[in-house]
Amino acid sequence: MSKLCPKIILEGIQLTHKTEIALALNEHPRIIGPGNHRSRPSLISAEWCGFSNFPWGRGLINFNPEEEAQAMETYHTWLHLFELLSDYTWIIDRFHISTRLFQLQYHEIDYSFRWLEKRLEALGFHLVFISRCPESFQAAHRNRFRTPGDPALYGDLSFFLEEQQLLQKLVAESILPRMELDISDDDIPGAADRIVDWLEETGGLWAHEADSNSTSIISRSRFGDR
DSSP: OOOBOOEEEEEOOTTSOHHHHHHHHHHOHHHHOSGGGOOOOEEEETTOOTTSSSTTOOOSSSOOGGGHHHHHHHHHHHHHHHHHTTTSOEEEESOHHHHHHHHHHHHOOOOOOHHHHHHHHHHTEEEEEEEOOGGGHHHHHHHHHTOOSOGGGGOOTHHHHHHHHHHHHHHHTOOSOEEEEEOTTOOHHHHHHHHHHHHHHHTTTBOOOOOTTHHHHHHSOTTTTO
């Protein structure tokens, strides 16, 4: 039996249930295996705000320009760990494309992560872009923030639409195998099932045969290809 070790990156803006879907995948029987053989994957996130000592501070996505070296070192460290544990399952709730999105929006800097994606691709990572239709954002916003009364009170939601369009463009530039998942129906278990079905169709559920450069990738300096 081939070893189950899918590697999944979930990308999406606010109100798209990214974390809920990541948690559902972390419990999914076709991800963790049946019966007594079940094991929990490693669920990580670039949203972890470890660059500052206050809640909801800065991290790998929303770092300041002077923290660029720290952010790139963190990406190299994660990637090095993925390569050392290449036959393990990883579920990532937002990663490098969210970094590109934030840094473009707020600092007008576009970071090239092609070096990172080439090595993620060699490891078998798959990318899922979670989106929702424009008409569904108002209800999603209302449910998230429980704002009563007139829908006009929910404010201008055009920001969400513009942000989703930009993220969609950045996802389209990725070299990773990818799918777009519409979560307008807010069906989290169904979304997890669809992701697993796609992984099964593309061979993304099982151990990936790394290319012939994997040994040299792991052994060379992680600072050599920024």
